[in-house]
Amino acid sequence: MDIGKAFTYIFDDESWITKILIGGILGIIPIVNFAVLGYMVEITRNVAQGLERPLPEWSKFGEKFVKGLMVIIIGFIYTIPIWLLMGCFWVAALVVGGGNGSGENLIALLLFPLYCLVGLYGLVLAILSPAILVKYAVTEEFSSAFRFGELFGFITGNLGNYIIALILAWVASVIAGFGVIACVVGVVFTSFWGYLVMAHLFGQLHRASVAAA
Numbered sequence: 001m002d003i004g005k006a007f008t009y010i011f012d013d014e015s016w017i018t019k020i021l022i023g024g025i026l027g028i029i030p031i032v033n034f035a036v037l038g039y040m041v042e043i044t045r046n047v048a049q050g051l052e053r054p055l056p057e058w059s060k061f062g063e064k065f066v067k068g069l070m071v072i073i074i075g076f077i078y079t080i081p082i083w084l085l086m087g088c089f090w091v092a093a094l095v096v097g098g099g100n101g102s103g104e105n106l107i108a109l110l111l112f113p114l115y116c117l118v119g120l121y122g123l124v125l126a127i128l129s130p131a132i133l134v135k136y137a138v139t140e141e142f143s144s145a146f147r148f149g150e151l152f153g154f155i156t157g158n159l160g161n162y163i164i165a166l167i168l169a170w171v172a173s174v175i176a177g178f179g180v181i182a183c184v185v186g187v188v189f190t191s192f193w194g195y196l197v198m199a200h201l202f203g204q205l206h207r208a209s210v211a212a213a
Contacts, residue, residue: 001161001208003168006200010193013055022058023196024189036192037071038064040199044137047203054200067140074132074145078125082118089114130165131155134202158209165201172197 010016027036039056042064046054058064089111131151135144144150155162176194 001164001201001204003164006168006197006204007172009053009200010055010196013053015057016055019055019058020189020192020196023192027192032065034068034072035061035064036195037068038066039068040195041067041071041133041137043196043199044134044203044206045140047200048134048138048206050207054203055196070136070142071133074136074142077146078128078132081121085114085117085121127166128155130162130169130198130202130205134206137202138206154205154209158205158212161205161208165205168201169198172201 010020013019023036023039027033039058042056043054046056128151131154132145135147135151135154136142138144172194176190
């Protein structure tokens with residue numbers, strides 16, 4: 001994997017300033033910002049295909065919006081177990097909690113394992129997320145995000161690079177957070193830059209996986 005390229009490829013594009021300005025502004029508009037996720041999907045696909053300058057134009061906005069919406073829906077489906085766990089807990093809390101001390105103690109006792117389960121599932125989902133995004137970006141098939149055998153094969157077949165990509169994606173998100181220093185305005189654009197870095201890393205993951213195979 002070309003780590004340095006993931007952080008600098010943006011500046012190889014002649015129109016990088018315009019593209020980042022558009023992406024940063026769109027990213028703060030609710031609903032419309034789904035297109036930013038679609039843009040990320042397109043970059044991942046372009047890098048996976050080996051394009052020298054993978055930053056797409058901001059044309060075909062509708063296509064980008066739909067791709068981003070698919071990412072949102074995929075993410076929601078994966079979080080359904082969390083909502084079910086929380087729902088079961090609150091139903092149990094209503095049943096046993098009658099204002100008496102024993103009921104409140106039982107609720108407090110149930111909270112710890114609930115948080116542990118939710119935290120563990122969230123960690124697993126965070127680890128799976130790059131593989132899910134890559135599979136959807138490369139195939140552009142909604143169902144590819146749920147082919148668990150392929151997802152785990154993608155991860156285990158290229159584990160070293162996968163771990164590196166996860167760490168670097170976290171580093172990019174931390175660096176992007178420094179935009180807060182610029183009175184919040186800066187974070188609008190540094191956050192978008194962080195998405196672009198992650199997209200390139202994930203696209204490289206696919207290429208590395210193909211090479212390893």
